[in-house]
Amino acid sequence: MKTISFALPCYNSAEYMDKCIESILAFCDEREDIEILIVNDGSTKDDTKEKADEWQARHPQVIRAIHKDNGGHGSAVNTGLAHAEGFYYKVVDSDDWLDEAAMRTIMPYLREQAGRSEATDMVVANYVYEKVFEGKHTVMDYANVFPEGREFGWDEVGRFKSSQYLLMHSVIYRTQMLRDIGLVLPEHCFYVDNIFVYVPLPHVRTIRYFNVDMYRYFIGREGQSVNEDVMKGRIDQHLRVTRLMIDQVAIDKEVDSPRLRAYLCNYLSMMMCICAVFLRMIDTPESNRKLADTWDYLNKVRPETYGRIRRSPLNVGMNLPGRLGRGIGLGGYRLARKVFKFN
Structure with a gap:
């Protein structure tokens, strides 16, 4: 079993998927306990498929290219979960990226937990709104909500501010927990990330928070689903x-x-x-x-x-x-x- 599976839903992502993949390779150091699942969701307008295969050929121990008919973001997340060999599961959208220093802080804990019978169900870290076209970024953290430096449960959680929510960007789940609850996101539908960070929470018993800026969320592209x-x-x-x-x-x-x-x-x-x-x-x-x-x-x-x-x-x-x-x-x-x- 690998420590963690990073699932990258890709749909006509050739223009920006390289940066996302490179950001993960930067901290995985070709270690075979990490896998990157490039889920090509029926791309037809560019060479996403070919790029995915090239990445797999260059890093066969770390990267797998998975090709499927178009089903939308939720379908790609489902496919990644079905193929994941990692003890933990993390979705990274192909136009976003992960911070190397933050992940080097988080990975030792994930490796420590992997395979334990009472392993932490959900690991949380900060995310950053990257408004690249404006040259601005905004950090969304949980320092006022979660204890630091130890595992905890929901009864130890503080009060969330009105601007604070757990997003797909900020969570890493234990893979088997998601499978045990039968989590399946709807196909051909946007905004399914809300289900991903809502439905599993009653099944999360234990949490660990890292106050580091893990996920870089690109925002502002024309046609983006939050436009x-x-x-x-x-x-x-x-x-x-x-x-x-x-x-x-x-x-x-x-x-x-x-x-x-x-x-x-x-x-x-x-x-x-x-x-x-x-x-x-x-x-x-x-x-x-x-x-x-x-x-x-x-x-x-x-x-x-x-x-x-x-x-x-x-x-x-x-x-x-x-x-x-x-x-x-x-x-x-x-x-x-x-x-x-x-x-």
């Missing part, structure tokens, strides 16, 4: 992901830790808030109906959680009635963008 105009065009996919999150975690029935319940509730509140923001930006009778239907769905499936989320300050502000309420809500969103540095 505002793109999100409006893909709002139905965001609604689909939100409903799946509602379906798969019964926050108030199945989650024992009060602190984890609070975090999951806040995360789902954020997802509902994003639904409201972009549907109100679109501002058509159909979009208003979709928003009402989504709230009705939450109330039907999770009535014990509905009131808490509907009354959260985030959603009260974003769901005020009428055109004045819409203006207040969207103004608050644009202010939050500047404060939290997203999009």
Whole structure:
């Protein structure tokens, strides 16, 4: 068994995948306990397939090229998980990269844990918004939330700020835990990373946090899934992901830790808030109906959680009635963008 599998979903990624792969090779030193799974998700517009094969030929003990029909980001993550031989599993999008110094801090711990019967379920580190075109970057850390220097559980976790969430960028999971819970992300759907960092959490017993800037998240490319105009065009996919999150975690029935319940509730509140923001930006009778239907769905499936989320300050502000309420809500969103540095 290898210590860790890095899965790189690649779709027409030839222009930037080399930097991502090189960032991992920089700290793996050709050690055979690390593997890089280049998952070519049916690329047709460039030479992603050929590049993946070339990388495998150059580093056959470390890199595997996996070619599949196009199924979207979630499908590529699923494929990586199915092929992973690592004790731990980490997804790295092909336009992002990992920090060498940070990973040299984390890897000894992963190697120490690999193969242990009571190994840490989830390892967390910081990520950085890299706004390359603007020459800016913003570090998102968890120093105020997680203890440092030791393993801990959810009852020792502090309060997350409104701008703090665990993203796919910040987590490394124990592979078998993901397989044991049967985690499968939907295909042909954007925003499935929210499921990846939400559904497994009730099954995470132990956590270790490293206060190092591990993941470099490239943001700002035209057509990127977090671009505002793109999100409006893909709002139905965001609604689909939100409903799946509602379906798969019964926050108030199945989650024992009060602190984890609070975090999951806040995360789902954020997802509902994003639904409201972009549907109100679109501002058509159909979009208003979709928003009402989504709230009705939450109330039907999770009535014990509905009131808490509907009354959260985030959603009260974003769901005020009428055109004045819409203006207040969207103004608050644009202010939050500047404060939290997203999009």
